[in-house]
Amino acid sequence: MPRATHLNDFELMLLLATLRVDEAYGVQIAREVEQTTGRRVLMGAAYTALDRLEARGLVSSRLGEPTAERGGRAKRYFTVTPSGLEAVRQTRQALETLWTGVAQLQEKRT
Amino acid sequence: MIPNDPPRLALSLLSRWLPDDDPLTGDLVEEFAAGRSRLWFWRQTFSALGAAWERPRVGVRPLKLVDGPGRVDPDPTPPWPERSGGPLAYLPASPVNGVGGLGILAAIVLLTVVVPQIWLLVGLSLVAGAGLGAVLTARTVLRMHRHWTPDIRRVLT
Secondary structure, three states: OOOOOOHHHHHHHHHHHHOOOOOOOOOOOOOOHHHHHHOOOOOHHHHHHHHHHOOOOOOEEEEEEEHHHHHOEEEEEEEEHHHHHHHHHHHHHHHHHHHOOOOHHHHHHO | OOOOOOOOOHHHHHHHHOOOOOOOHHHHHHHHHOOOOHHHHHHHHHHHHHHHHOOOOOOOOOOOOOOOOOOOOOOOOOOOOOOOOOOOOOOOOOOOOEEEEEHHHHHHHHHHHOOHHHHHHHHHHHHHHHHHHHHHHHHHHHHHHHHOOOHHHHHHO
C-alpha cells in the first residue's frame, strides 16, 4: 500500500479552491476559500502553503504576463498535479473513514 | 498621497523583503484596487512579511520610498549579493547608508529597556528644536523686513 500524503485543513482548502476555479491565481484562490468556507485568508500564509505544496509536487505554477492593474506585476497561476489530486482523494477517504461510526456526529445529522 | 493608491510604505517594505515581481504583491495591489481597505492592506503586508521568513528569497533590496524610473533592462544577474543563512542574515541590512540596521535596532531596544525616559527627552528636544527654529526664522524675517527699501516693500506687499 503506497504511503498516504497527509494534507492539513488549509492545504486541503487551497487545493480544492484551485480545482474549483479556472486559471487559479492567488486572489482567486483566496476569494474561493473565503466565500465557500467563511475563513479569512492571509495572502502570505496562502503563498507559503502553496509553495510548500509545490515543493511536494502537489501543485505546479507558472507566471503570467504583468498587468497594469497589478502595478506591472505578473500573476502566478497554480495547477493541481495528478499527485495533488491523489492527495485530495486520500485525505477525503481518510476523513470519511474517521467520520463513519462516530455516534455523536450521526445524532446531529438526524 | 493619493487615497486610491496602496500605502506607499507598505509597498516599499514588500519590494524590499519580497522580490519586486512577486505575484503576492500584485495580488494585494489587485485586491486593494477592488475595494479592500488600507487596514486590510497593512494586515496582509505584515502577514506576508512574516511569512516571507519561511519562503525562499533572492536577496535584500534597497528600501525604495519614491518611484524611480521604470525597469529598463532586466538584468539576470542582480547587483546585490545573494545571501543565505536564514532570517538572521538579513537583520544587519542597513536602512541608511553607513548605518547598520542591526545597530539601530539594538540601540532602540537598549535605550527603551535601560532608560525609557530617554524618549521623553527626545520628544522635548524635538519640540524645543522646532520652537528655536521658529524663533530664529521669525527673527531673521524681522531683520530682513527692517532693511527693506520702499521699492522692495512695494513689490512684496
